[in-house]
Amino acid sequence: MIDIGKHQTDKNFDIGKLYAPMGVVVVAMVVTVLVTQLCGFNSLQALLAMLIGAFSPARWSETLLRTTPLIFTGLAVAIPYQCGLFNIGAEGQLLMGGLVAALIGSTTSGIPKILHLPLALMGSIAAGGLFGVLPAILKQKLGAHEIITSMMLNYVALLFTSYLVNYPLKAEGVLPQTVVVNASSELTRITSSSQLSTSLLIAILLVVIMNVLLWNTPTGYEIRAVGHNPTACRMKGINVTQTVVVSMAIGGALAGIGGGGEVLGTYRRFIQAFSPGYGYDGIAVALLGRTHPIGVLLSALLLGALRSGGTYMEQSAGVPADFVSIIQGVIILVAAAQGVIALQRDQRRTFSKDDDIARGEW
């Protein structure tokens, strides 16, 4: 069996494997202190504000609010990664899913909640899934590199949804957003004082489902097998192309329902640019979590806490919240350097018609 580095392939998520990410976080904290000091801020005050903002009991709802979409996008990247693909298109899939959820939620009425809400969520799953499958199909039929096509589709989705909420779907008023979705399609709020909604519960449920999928079903087995060695799978009779497409469909669907969760639960409407890059953060989440669903849950919590801490840090210490992007970037780099996500040289990431195209990533 080809070893593909410290990619978590066992069902049981080994807590010991968390030591490395923990060390990475410590490094990130150090970086925070150093760079804030360099920029002229009071670094200890900043660090303190960040930790308070992230972990204090008063902020838990904010932290969980930030965590929820990351669980979705983290899973959206992790599942295809188990199959050997990089789902860079999670951002676009998230947006399309959110859009469809907003559409279904706001344009249909008179349906009882027990039907309306699942319908809207199904819509977002379908939208995200289709959007995610597109690069896979383009690769299979036309040899188009999936990283480029996914990336471009992200921008297409961004611009398309922007057009919709600025023109045909625009609600009255100045802001580029849709009308509020009907109450029968809303996700219930968990507390009355924050936007945190049951989408969090859906996310956690999905973590469990994905766990079962990957290690207890034939499909999951095929996904993981193709991720390890597509050639051996072909010889064994597993339809590699189909498996890859399925994994991208699942990934897209996960990101899509993430978007639906944000629209139906947090904002109750589709607001332009509601996603500050959740799809890309999902990449960080998936990699830090070793692409294991439970790992994704934990690292989503970590990065969500980081984001929440960043907002608080801006409020109380005056350090720009975008600082968190720097910390996140450093975390990934340090993790990558540790070989946490380094891939072995003989990793085959192809499934194209011609087997000898692109050894490696291209």
Next chain:
Amino acid sequence: MLDVIVFLAAAALRMSTSISLVAIGGALSEKAGVINLGLEGIMLIGAFFATYGSWKTGNPWLGILLAACAGATIGLLLGLWSIKFRANQVVVGVSINMLAAGVTTVLLQVIWGNKARSPFVPTIAAFESSWLANNAGKIGLILDGQSPVTWFMLVVAVVIWVLIYCTVFGLRLRVSGEQPKAAIMAGISVTQLRYLAVIAGGAVAGVGGAYLSVAQLGHFGRGMTAGRGFVAIAAVVFGNWNPLAIVGTSLLFGLFEALQMYFQGRGIPSQFMQMIPYIATIVAVSMAKRSRPPKALGVPFQGSS
């Protein structure tokens, strides 16, 4: 009619300059075997530091120099992680983009106290020549009034093409990207060449970003690259990693961007026009079956030297 063509061609050339430079920089590193998905980030960093340099010294050319240095530094970062640590190059590229976005936005606030944009800075004046306009036919008309950076781009494209395809150095570079093991047996230092390629490529890409702020717009805006770095990547693939072909593909994409601006004021929602380059890219890579990447692209080199 011909006037419209000249107008569009000139606009396309103007729009394509930044993408072309970034793409050439990317192609250089990839010819040697290192994937560069961080072009968006390098472009942003280049745009930022050019603005800062111009603001601080009052000289936009020094800004461009600073941008090149900044781009080279990021290239070094990419090289270090890809070559020394053998990290997944796609991941490194993505994190560079993340870092660049964070760093430039934070610095924007730290230096100028503004979340969205920098103040206007001295820019590079366009190069007007009545000789060109009157004596060189339509080509002259197109070239007249372009920025010196555009001329630089055209020169760099030719120089790098010659370097890659007509010199021994270029041969060694290409071998490093195709068959690194053969290169080693021939006594070539693959590691050294890759570092060189990635740093030089980063510098050129940095200048591409600098064009946006210090030659075109006049200031730095948060996230101003808006995905152009990825259009550049598409230009690389569509241009088959060949600098001269890349100028061509960039011109094509520049044309689309020019068309988008042309139609924007005419009742078509800007978003559709803005989508064109991205959709065109998807179509482009779907058709690029002839496009063949360097064989060892993205594969960390394991072995001595």
